[in-house]
Amino acid sequence: MSTLYDEVIYPNTPFAQTHPGRLATLAMLFGMDPAPIHRCRVLELGCGDGENLIPMAFENPASQFLGLDAAAKTIRAGNQEIATLGLANVRLEHMDIVDAGPDIGTFDYVIAHGLYSWVPEPVRDKLLALAKAVLAPHGVAFVSYNALPGGRVRQMFRDMMLFHLGAATELDARIHGAREVVQWFQASQPSEGQSSVFQSQVDSIMERRPQVLYHDELGTVYHPVYLREFAAHAARFGLQFLSEANYHDMQPGNLPSTVVAEIARVAGGNRIVRDQYFDFMKCRMFRQTLICHQDILLPAAPLxxxxxxxxxxxxxxxxxxxxxxxxxxxxxxxxxxxxxxxxxxxxxxxxxxxxxxxxxxxxxxxxxxxxxxxxxxxxxxxxxxxxxxxxxxxxxxxxxxAQHLHCVARVSQFPAASELARSQARRGRFVTTARHTTIEAGDENIRLLIGLLDGTRDLGALTGELAPFSGLPEAELAHGIQVNLARLAEMGMLVS
Ligand SMILES: C[S@@+](CC[C@H](N)C(=O)[O-])C[C@H]1O[C@@H](n2cnc3c(N)ncnc32)[C@H](O)[C@@H]1O
The missing domain is CATH 3.90.930 (Outer Surface Protein A; domain 3)
Structure with a gap:
């Protein structure tokens, strides 16, 4: 059966915060004994075309990766990429997670990014039941979701956009209509003193890629939850709150110390209560929460x-x-x-x-x-x-x-990008760095340059190969290549 995600393809990218290395780091800090990244098993639910999972598999050939998604088209695209790269340690399967049983195996890390708040209740239950059933004893699951109270602000914009769209179903019409009414909203605010919460929501809607806006804000299911509700839901399935994937997101940040002290007094050492108060104070909109088995005794703070x-x-x-x-x-x-x-x-x-x-x-x-x-x-x-x-x-x-990253700080005499990055640069504009982030190489010449970085060419050879495409004098081209190589190194694109 075709899903809306088959009709309007969601643009997947690598997310550093879902990487098993990040999950292992936080698990270690909270006293757990997670599996080493170079030899682990990872399951991604709602993996799309595997753009998050495939680079992890590429980097860690002795680890095993499985992705499940209900949209057949994206799974087909991902499996084509896996075949192109010749990877034997990653599989993508076309499957509704409701139909997944414990026979899919045991996993050290489970990732569900952009799923929980966008699926109906039985699927949310199944997501947590499956995580419980397949997680190894010291396994960690990453679940992201729209959080309350900030989700109410998002809900207000969603209601306004859906009201304006009426029966329009086509992508372009929906995106045009959604942005139109949000522009009306913006124009209607007093120029001074507009709440930064509203302004950041306006900016986020206007900047979002059309396919992402279509699914994330205008999809059929929209279920934001309070942290305390999510933690209680996880507890019903024998799982507990471990940490946020971004550790600094758990901190009081700019809250006044008097407020932080009052919250600490009221929370009395309960991390969920404390963090729930922080969410109220910060009007939090999104969470990326790590959970683990409930029987693990976690310290109150990182060790x-x-x-x-x-x-x-x-x-x-x-x-x-x-x-x-x-x-x-x-x-x-x-x-x-x-x-x-x-x-x-x-x-x-x-x-x-x-x-x-x-x-x-x-x-x-x-x-x-x-x-x-x-x-x-x-x-x-x-x-x-x-x-x-x-x-x-x-x-x-x-x-x-949890482990050394493979990138290098300096541009060597024979600079190299990973085989994955070179292959991606030859095929499109999105290229994965050794930091599990993406760069958008909009310029054809940058893509050509990355494609040539196999560690056998020095600056002279790179200049010679790029000269027919650039039209620049040789010295200017060589200087441009040096500048771009330094930028690529800074972004974690160059490896040893
Ligand atoms: C918003 S996208 C997120 C994709 C990706 N994880 C990311 O964050 O970029 C949600 C994905 O979950 C998939 N999905 C939704 N419901 C599902 C279900 N019941 N079983 C499996 N996949 C599902 C969709 O097909 C889609 O690829």
């Missing part, structure tokens, strides 16, 4: 000692050209999406400088300890570094990883 077996990276860069490590000299480090930190603490500055230098490469904690000791001239300080890493992780300034 700093577990950091020692992890890897870390940070995109934050020092603002000053020559940052000083001296005590008392404040330095600012700025990361993406408004994250950053200003500190005068020598060890913190040393840690952030080392990570800035290494980006997008990961450093192990022993590497970081040795480097920081070298920079500060002090003996290695595992406790101090753990505290710095926990605080900057909570602030969203650093990343933690």
């Amino acid at each position: 700093a000692a577990r950091l020692l077996s992890l890897y870390t990276a940070s995109a934050a860069k020092p603002v000053s050209a020559k940052p000083s490590l001296s005590s008392g000299v404040a330095e600012e480090f700025r990361g993406g999406r408004g994250t950053g930190v200003t500190t005068a603490h020598p060890l913190t500055k040393a840690v952030l400088l080392l990570l800035a230098e290494a980006w997008p490469q990961t450093l192990s904690i022993p590497e970081l300890l040795a480097g920081a000791s070298r920079l500060t001239g002090e003996p290695p300080d595992p406790e101090g570094v753990s505290q710095i890493l926990m605080a900057t992780y909570a602030a969203g300034v650093i990343e933690l990883h």
Whole structure:
């Protein structure tokens, strides 16, 4: 039977927050013993055409991956890509999850992204029942959903758009109508003082790709839930809240310390109650929640000692050209999406400088300890570094990883992109990085460049091969290639 997802194809992409490495990192921090990523089993429910799962399978040839989706067309497209890449460790099956039984196997990681809030109640129940049935004892499931109370704001826009659309069914008509009424809404607001919650919703609707808007906001089922409702639903199936996939999303953020203290008093150590209050204060709209078996005893907070077996990276860069490590000299480090930190603490500055230098490469904690000791001239300080890493992780300034990422920080003499990236660049505009993120290579010349990066060509050879397509003088072309290679390295596209 054909589904709406066969008629209007949902554009799937890799999501770093669903990667088993992310799930394992949080499980480890909360005291669990998750399966190693290079030898694990992963199930994705509602996998679409496998664009999230296939790069994971490519990177981890000794791990096994299974994707299920009710839309036949997307499964066919994904299986074609798997055949093109010759991957034997990933299978996509055309199956409604309602029909899936425990015979599909046991899995260390289960991913259900963009499913829970968009399917009817029996499918939501089945999603959790299946996760319970197939998860290994220390397995982790990722479930994303529209959260309340912010979901009410989304609901208000959804109601307005659906009211305006009437009986229109065709993609273009629905998207045109939806954006039209949202523009009316925007034009009707006083220019000063429009609520940022409304404005961010307007921006999100106007920027969203048509197929995503069609399904996410205008689909037939729309079921946002409070965190406490989701946690209670998971508990009915023997599963418990472990963490959010983005750890810094669990933090109080900019809430005033007096409010945070009051919430802590009322919550009395109950993480669900505390985080539910945070959701109310922040008008939260979306959650990406990790759950695990209910019989696992979880600590109230992450275990700093577990950091020692992890890897870390940070995109934050020092603002000053020559940052000083001296005590008392404040330095600012700025990361993406408004994250950053200003500190005068020598060890913190040393840690952030080392990570800035290494980006997008990961450093192990022993590497970081040795480097920081070298920079500060002090003996290695595992406790101090753990505290710095926990605080900057909570602030969203650093990343933690369960394993080294394969990307390199510098452009080598013979730069290389993965075989997957090269194959994707030859076929389309979306290319997966070694950080499990996507770049949109809209420019044909960038796609040609990525396609050539098999580690056998130096700058001269790349310039020679691209010259017939560019029309630029050779020196200008070579300079452009160097600039683009540096950008690709920064995004995690270059590998060793
Ligand atoms: C919003 S898309 C999300 C796709 C992908 N996980 C992502 O986040 O980009 C929802 C996907 O779930 C699939 N789906 C919906 N109901 C399903 C069901 N009952 N069983 C299996 N797949 C289902 C759809 O076909 C679609 O591919």
